[in-house]
Amino acid sequence: METINLKSKDGKTISVNRSILTRSAVLQRKLEELNAADTNGDTLDVPEADGDCLRKIIKWMERQEGTYEGSEMDNGEVMIPNNQEQNMVPFVGNNVMGGAFDKEMFTSFPQICVLVAAANRLGVQDIIDAAVRFVVDWKQGKNLEDLREMMENGTTQIRGSHQAGDSNGMQR
Numbered sequence: 001m002e003t004i005n006l007k008s009k010d011g012k013t014i015s016v017n018r019s020i021l022t023r024s025a026v027l028q029r030k031l032e033e034l035n036a037a038d039t040n041g042d043t044l045d046v047p048e049a050d051g052d053c054l055r056k057i058i059k060w061m062e063r064q065e066g067t068y069e070g071s072e073m074d075n076g077e078v079m080i081p082n083n084q085e086q087n088m089v090p091f092v093g094n095n096v097m098g099g100a101f102d103k104e105m106f107t108s109f110p111q112i113c114v115l116v117a118a119a120n121r122l123g124v125q126d127i128i129d130a131a132v133r134f135v136v137d138w139k140q141g142k143n144l145e146d147l148r149e150m151m152e153n154g155t156t157q158i159r160g161s162h163q164a165g166d167s168n169g170m171q172r
Contacts, residue, residue: 002018003015003016003018003042004018004031004043004044005042005044006027006043006044006046007044007045008046008047008054009046009047009048009049010050010051012050012055013043014051014054016058017062019065020058020061020062020065021061023065023126024124025122025123026121026122026123027044027122030044031044046122048118049118049121049122053114054118056115057119057122057124057127059105060105060126060127061124103134106130106134106135112134115127115131116128
């Protein structure tokens, strides 16, 4: 497997398998441009994300590559855009492994915002979809006052209801 180095906007370098980059439209295009330039370079500049965020996105894409192998996504069928909820991949964030991985990835509101913004700039829709589903699932059972109080108090940590904390799953 061929690897390539990704250089983030803060100068951190991450070595990844080239096949992983197909999960990002932007990174795939940059890789194609690098290959077309006939340079011996093996480093892609990725100014769209800092090192920590890029590392999380790559970790997500590596996980997804293993999850998607042999799934319906690889059969070449064109998905019809209407009734999109029926076409959602059921394993992203909904099973035990995915849920635990999501909780590891999405720990605070500011971190989720940064990760979603970087994923949007890199064209990694899976992360955006999973983050939205995670926040929607997390806020279930909370009323507007609970959410407002959390934001006003600067409580930004997201914790599952099974973890220690108050009855709303908020860390103070």
